[in-house]
Amino acid sequence: MARPRPEPPRPAPAGLPEGADRARLIERTLAQYRRYLNPGLARLFQFGGVETVEWAAEGCLVWDVHGREYIDCACGPAIFNVGHRHPRVLAAVRDQLDRMPMSVRTMPSAPMAALAERLAEVTPGDLQYSFFCNSGAEANEGAIKLARLATGRPGFVVMQEAFHGKTLGALSATGRAYYRTPFEPLVPGFVHVPFGDAGAVEAAIGRDVAAVMLEPIQGEAGVILPPAGYLRQVREICDRRGVLLIADEIQTGLGRTGRMFCVEHEGVVPDILTLAKALGGGVMPIGAFVARPALWERMKRDPYIHSSTFGGNPLACRAALATLDVLVDERLADRAGPLGEQFLGRLREIRARHPGVVKDVRGRGLMLGIEFTHRDYALMTSAEAGHRGVITFYTLNNPQVIRVEPPLVITPALIDRAADGIEGAVAAAEAMLGSVGAAAEGGS
Numbered sequence: 001m002a003r004p005r006p007e008p009p010r011p012a013p014a015g016l017p018e019g020a021d022r023a024r025l026i027e028r029t030l031a032q033y034r035r036y037l038n039p040g041l042a043r044l045f046q047f048g049g050v051e052t053v054e055w056a057a058e059g060c061l062v063w064d065v066h067g068r069e070y071i072d073c074a075c076g077p078a079i080f081n082v083g084h085r086h087p088r089v090l091a092a093v094r095d096q097l098d099r100m101p102m103s104v105r106t107m108p109s110a111p112m113a114a115l116a117e118r119l120a121e122v123t124p125g126d127l128q129y130s131f132f133c134n135s136g137a138e139a140n141e142g143a144i145k146l147a148r149l150a151t152g153r154p155g156f157v158v159m160q161e162a163f164h165g166k167t168l169g170a171l172s173a174t175g176r177a178y179y180r181t182p183f184e185p186l187v188p189g190f191v192h193v194p195f196g197d198a199g200a201v202e203a204a205i206g207r208d209v210a211a212v213m214l215e216p217i218q219g220e221a222g223v224i225l226p227p228a229g230y231l232r233q234v235r236e237i238c239d240r241r242g243v244l245l246i247a248d249e250i251q252t253g254l255g256r257t258g259r260m261f262c263v264e265h266e267g268v269v270p271d272i273l274t275l276a277k278a279l280g281g282g283v284m285p286i287g288a289f290v291a292r293p294a295l296w297e298r299m300k301r302d303p304y305i306h307s308s309t310f311g312g313n314p315l316a317c318r319a320a321l322a323t324l325d326v327l328v329d330e331r332l333a334d335r336a337g338p339l340g341e342q343f344l345g346r347l348r349e350i351r352a353r354h355p356g357v358v359k360d361v362r363g364r365g366l367m368l369g370i371e372f373t374h375r376d377y378a379l380m381t382s383a384e385a386g387h388r389g390v391i392t393f394y395t396l397n398n399p400q401v402i403r404v405e406p407p408l409v410i411t412p413a414l415i416d417r418a419a420d421g422i423e424g425a426v427a428a429a430e431a432m433l434g435s436v437g438a439a440a441e442g443g444s
């Protein structure tokens, strides 16, 4: 296949600190991390060879304080679906900032109402009522509470290796012992079953189960795709057994997998859908859960049974409204399919050339993952890709996998450049750690 024509390099952003100022900024920031944030985080940066500070971003590109350019293939993760600093999102936020950034909350807020209507339009089926919060974990907390409220039942069937956030409720649904064990006892009533096994879901549904909760593609588990038809089967089981289905689309949603929402690949309408990450256009934090009308009865009777001071603030809602407009007008979900195929094609070539290092490559749309034969290769490749101007990041529940989730506005030429950088990094990791088995012997 012919290589896309490379794009001309972009000028470095204006206002970069120089010489001693730059060195001082880096040194001071890392010292502040060590002293006031977390020395462990500073060590991780050092271990990854990150001796710099982020400075500016635009579209698919990020610049550090040295003016070095990076292609963002991690996206925060999955925050920058419309790219960094999309002009329409910036304009909407600036307009709101100049008038009224936060709500007094004693009068109706037009941006919040408009966003709720817009979400009812773009989400599948009869999903209609929205509650707004500030993060993914909060969106899932709310969904868990709503499922209990609407059914009067306490239990949940959730997935092994799932990632739903780190607040206590969301953590109870999260499937990795490493994050759960230090905080036990967690919220009771959560049963974990293998992802992709509809029979296991059915078997775990007892009389006290309110809902089944899942990610349509597991992100932090290492970009795990369920077998075709799984979501439809789970929907059918939930209907037959009278339990709710909660789809966590915090990572898969808003065009990432080639449809506006990943459940749409199988024509499934969940009872509650949760969103965050890309909803704020990479400019404002915002989360939401959106539910079918029948679930909202108790919320209608007591609108303050669940609330959030900053949830649905005007700045975040204007950012989200502009983001949804960009996603629709620029047909970004439609772009994700073919661009994802191009990227996956390149990753398959890399796997074929480095079978001792790369075990598998997979994904849907622009939600891609590279699974390594050992996690040392993943860590080394991610660090080396950074040195070659490509930002990647391992998945939280599976450090053997690095995600490749660039902005949906990425171009074929940038995909090509990013894939070259990743291949160079894989080769460097192989050269440094040796071939398959060598890393495993010394690793954990």
Ligand SMILES: Cc1ncc(COP(=O)(O)O)c(C=O)c1O
Residues within 6 Å of the ligand: 135, 136, 137, 138, 140, 163, 164, 165, 166, 215, 219, 220, 248, 249, 250, 251, 252, 276, 277
């Ligand atoms: C599927 C999914 N749900 C929930 C979350 C938690 O979101 P947040 O970090 O905004 O709390 C994440 C974060 O990675 C996620 O991938």
